[in-house]
Amino acid sequence: MLMAAIVLAATLFLPFVVVKPNRILQGQGRSLAESLAPWAGTALTLALLLVALSLIFRLPTGVKLVITMVSLAATILALGGAAHAQLPPGNSYARVSPGSGFWLLLFGLSLATIDVIARLKPSPQFRLLLLLIAAIVIGGIFASGILSEISVIKEYSNRSDAFWAEMRRHVTLALGSMCLAFVLGVPIGVLCNRVKWLRASALNTLNILQTVPSIALFGLLILPLGWIAANIPGASAIGIAGIGVAPAFVALVLYSLLPVVANTVAGLENVPREANDAARGAGMTDMQRLVSIEFPLTFPSLLAAVRIVLIQNIGMATIAALIGGGGMGVFVFQGLGQSAMDLVLLGALPTVAMSFIAAIILGALVDFSTSPGTEARSA
Amino acid sequence: MKFWPLIPRLILLSLLIAFLVSPESFEFLFKPLVQANAPAIYNQGSLASLTLLHVRMVFFATCAATIVAVALAILVTRPFGAEFLPLARTVVNIGQTFPPVAVLALAVPAMGFGNGPTLVALFLYALLPVFENTMTALTTVPRAISDAAKGNGMTALQTFWQVELPLSLPMIVGGIKISTVIGFGTATIGSTVAAKTLGEVIIAGLNSNNLAFILQGALLVAALAILVFDLLSMLERSLMKWKAA
Known part of the structure; x- marks a missing residue:
């Protein structure tokens, strides 16, 4: 209901696109019907009204999923169309x-899609498939x-080289610091599990570290x-310097350590005593x-840590x-x-897209790794 | 409560107050960090007033978020709101994946520079932990207890006010605790969009390459976060005891 109302309000009353004389000045709003060619604008407005109506009625969930996903794609396409229609020809400053x-339409439709997906209680495989479809469709729209x-x-096409360079830098920072955090954090976690007095002090130190604001730590x-x-x-030959990538990298590693260590400790603690006793009985060494x-047995808990750390780092x-x-x-x-x-x-x-994709993929992986019966307990 | 564990906190608190009242007397500590003629103590505004503004902003945002989140959680755990439970859960999970800088940056076009975007970001990030904890607490009230309340002739409303809510209080406070600590950090980032918080001190330090400023900002925020965390932990523990009694 609420979502239907959002969709309606967005299509009828609010500006769908804003036309600006240049990239900094404030612009003028145009509604959906105004911003496209007359027939297309009217048709789309009507179609969205129908979508809003369809969300209120009881339809099979699968049908609703298709409806919401198609309307999401249509909204994005309409945005592109509106831009082509509204831009004064030959004026390269107008935006x-x-x-x-x-945005409200996008928000309402995404909410509807999420609601439908949540009701389907999708398996991890299905969630990954949906992500793949969404990526292909959105990629296709961009490529077209x-x-x-x-x-x-x-703005992108004015600096596409810089964009991809910074994107690579961003991903390297996030992933690289996560890997180093695991290389350091898992042994610390194991040590905390074996040496009891170390545990409280290590976790306390890392907790305090997390309260230092990120800008300041950098x-x-x-x-x-x-x-x-x-x-x-x-x-300095291997790239260590006071400003630039090095302090950023170290700060990200420090922030990542807490989830990694905490989840390693929690995971090891949840290993059933019988499993360890049986292994000792079979003559296994500690290693x-x-x-x-x-x-x-700790793997699901570590995977949960990957999820927390990766989203945090991105x-x-x-x-x-x-x-x-x-x-x-x-x-x-x-x-x-x-x-x-x-x-x-x-x-x-x-950035939002990256953390979103990471959340979906890792969420699915966490579900894969927890077979029914053994629940992952993350800290 | 034992007295000894309180001592480090009291020391931290008195240091914090002493520093805010008279930052100049700590100058000797920060002097070695700066170049000869650079100021060692933040001089573009009063540290005490920035600290107050910082705390005030986190306080208001967390209060507003707590009211909304607890109300929402109560709503979706009632029989008539159960339909929204999966949606609420998913939205909360997705909300957590939004990076703070992105939220701040995206709020600027709508609200302009200043305190507005930061309040929005703080509010959003505070919602999630409180909502999650309240929901978990309310859905894990032991069945036997709510059944006993019903058996005593309590109405659903009475059961809620006198049994379910009091039992959930410690976990709700736990959620507020997480929210507040996250809030102190996020408010700092808010200064990148011109919010009046301690982040200003840190950013001034980054811009003028003044390590003493960065350190002062960082220590103040960290001390505040630790003290508030401890205070709420104490509240949580005493609520737990009260619940057990």
């Missing part, structure tokens, strides 16, 4: 941005050039890393037991831009500085 109507006149895409690492670069031979009994890597560490934050902060909101979107939307 067409998505308006509040578009229909969206090429949208302001955000224009900044504080400038000094020690700068000192290392200046005083330890060879350090053999760790590798062949405890790690496999978000936090945006802040790296403040200390010259690169990543998608470069566009966000540049955009904020020039008050060019399209540039902000160019940085923020891919």
Whole structure:
């Protein structure tokens, strides 16, 4: 009901696109019906009304899923069409941005889609399949050039090389720091499990570390890393420096350690005593037991840690831009500085998309790894 | 409650207050971190007032979020709201994947620079832990207890006010605790969109390459977060005891 109302309000009353004389000035709103060719605008408005109605009635969930997904795609296509129709020919400064109507429509339809998917109680395989379909459709829309006149895409095509370079930097930062955090964190977790007095102090230290605000931690690492670069031979040769990627990388590793260590400890604690006793009885050494009994049983808990850490890192890597560490934050902060909101979107939307994709894939993997009966317990 | 574990916190609290009242007397600690003629203590505004603004912002956002989240959680755990439970759960999970900087940046076009976007981001991030904890607490009230209440002739409303809600309080406070700690960090990031918080001190330090500023901002935020975390933990424990009694 509520969702249907959102969809209706968005199509009828709010501006679907905003036409601006250039990339910084405020623009003028145009509703969905105004912004496309007359026949197309009217037809789409009617179609969306029908969609809103269909959401109220009881239809098979599968049918609803198809309806919502098709209307999502149609909304995005309409945005592209509107931009082509609204842009004055030959004016390369004018910009067409998505308006509040578009965002609300997107929000309402996504909510409806999510609701339908949640009701289907999809298996992990099905969730991955849906993600794949969505990725192909959205990729196809981008590749087709229909969206090429949208302001955000224009910002992109003006700096597509920089975009992909920063994207690679962002992913490297997030994934690389996660890998290092696991290499360091899992042994610490095992040690905390074996040596009881170490446990409380290690977890407390990491907890306190998490309360240091991320911007500050990035900044504080400038000094020690700068000192290392200046005083330890060879350090600067492998890329350690006071500003740039190095402090960002170290900060992300530090933040990732808590979930990794905590989940390792929690996972090891949940290994049934019988399993360990049986292994000892079979004459396994401590090391053999760790590798062949405890790690496999701890795996779901570690996977849950991968999920937490990866989402956290993708978000936090945006802040790296403040200390010259690169990543998608470069566009966000540049955009904020020039008050060019399209540039902000160019940085923020891919970040949101990345964490969203990571959440879906890892959520499905976590479900795969927990066979019925053994529930993953994450900290 | 034993007295000894309180001592480190009291020391931290008195240090915090002493630093805010008279930052200059701590100058000798920060002097080695800066170049000879750079200021060692933040000089573009009062640290105490920024701290108050920071705390106030986190407080208001967390309060608003707590009211909304608890109300929502109560709604979806009632029989008439059960239909929205899967949706609420999924939305909450998805909300958690949105990066803070992205939320702040996306709120700017709608609300302009200043405190607005930060309040929105704080509110959104505070919603999730409180909602999740309240929902878990309400759905895990032992069946035997609510049945006993019903057997005593209590109405559904009475059972809720006198049995279910009191039993859930410690976990709700636990959720508020997580929200507040996240909030202190997020409010700091808010200064990138010109919110008046301690983040200003840190960003001033980053811009002028002044390590002392960064450290002051970081220590203040961390100390606040730790103290509030401890305070709420104490509240949580005493509620737990009260619940057991």
